[in-house]
Amino acid sequence: GAVVSQHPSWVICKSGTSVKIECRSLDFQATTMFWYRQFPKQSLMLMATSNEGSKATYEQGVEKDKFLINHASLTLSTLTVTSAHPEDSSFYICSASNRASSNSPLHFGNGTRLTVT
Amino acid sequence: ELKVEQNPLFLSMQEGKNYTIYCNYSTTSDRLYWYRQDPGKSLESLFVLLSNGAVKQEGRLMASLDTKARLSTLHITAAVHDLSATYFCAVDMRGADGLTFGKGTHLIIQP
Numbered sequence: 001g002a003v004v005s006q007h008p009s010w011v012i013c014k015s016g017t018s019v020k021i022e023c024r025s026l027d028f029q030a031t032t033m034f035w036y037r038q039f040p041k042q043s044l045m046l047m048a049t050s051n052e053g054s055k056a057t058y059e060q061g062v063e064k065d066k067f068l069i070n071h072a073s074l075t076l077s078t079l080t081v082t083s084a085h086p087e088d089s090s091f092y093i094c095s096a097s098n099r100a101s102s103n104s105p106l107h108f109g110n111g112t113r114l115t116v117t
Numbered sequence: 118e119l120k121v122e123q124n125p126l127f128l129s130m131q132e133g134k135n136y137t138i139y140c141n142y143s144t145t146s147d148r149l150y151w152y153r154q155d156p157g158k159s160l161e162s163l164f165v166l167l168s169n170g171a172v173k174q175e176g177r178l179m180a181s182l183d184t185k186a187r188l189s190t191l192h193i194t195a196a197v198h199d200l201s202a203t204y205f206c207a208v209d210m211r212g213a214d215g216l217t218f219g220k221g222t223h224l225i226i227q228p
Contacts, residue, residue: 034214
């Protein structure tokens with residue numbers, strides 16, 4: 001079945017540095033991918049919608065200049081956390097849908113645990 | 118405002134018992150999802166419900182959808198310890214696959 005791959009699984013970085021997270025759809029093309037953030041013991045919150053070939057759409061309260069999204073191909077979206085700070089430490093999860101299959105669930109990547117020190 | 122309300126948020130139950138998790142949502146939607154999350158892991162898809170009256174079952178879990186009441190249920194039959202996890206319902210309220218999640222139900226099943 002359809003699979004979404006996310007890399008890296010975990011990353012530790014220092015305050016002020018930038019971190020890039022990749023999300024790939026492995027066996028289908030995804031014109032749209034989604035980025036979520038999950039703080040400990042909380043639910044997932046949609047951050048932004050990544051659109052292939054166009055600008056991402058950000059949810060209210062999400063800083064587009066801090067969370068840069070690039071969706072350069074039909075199988076890859078990247079999220080770059082710029083000038084990371086400890087409050088950005090979280091579990092970041094991407095998802096993608098295979099619109100070729102109308103009954104397909106939205107597939108989620110394995111997530112990236114970001115720790116900013 | 119887009120809202121997805123899940124209850125209970127925490128549930129401790131014994132093996133062998135039955136229970137239901139409820140998911141209410143605030144606006145019309147044609148897709149409702151149930152996911153399972155184990156500690157430190159991402160989401161595992163359980164069910165996609167696409168129409169009013171839809172019922173799906175997998176093992177000891179059964180999900181249903183009532184779009185008129187804007188309510189979905191996840192029923193657990195004869196619970197076993199392996200079902201201990203956090204369960205989320207999520208709704209696609211804008212028809213574009215970006216999901217609004219409930220707060221999750223932390224389920225502990227005790228032997």
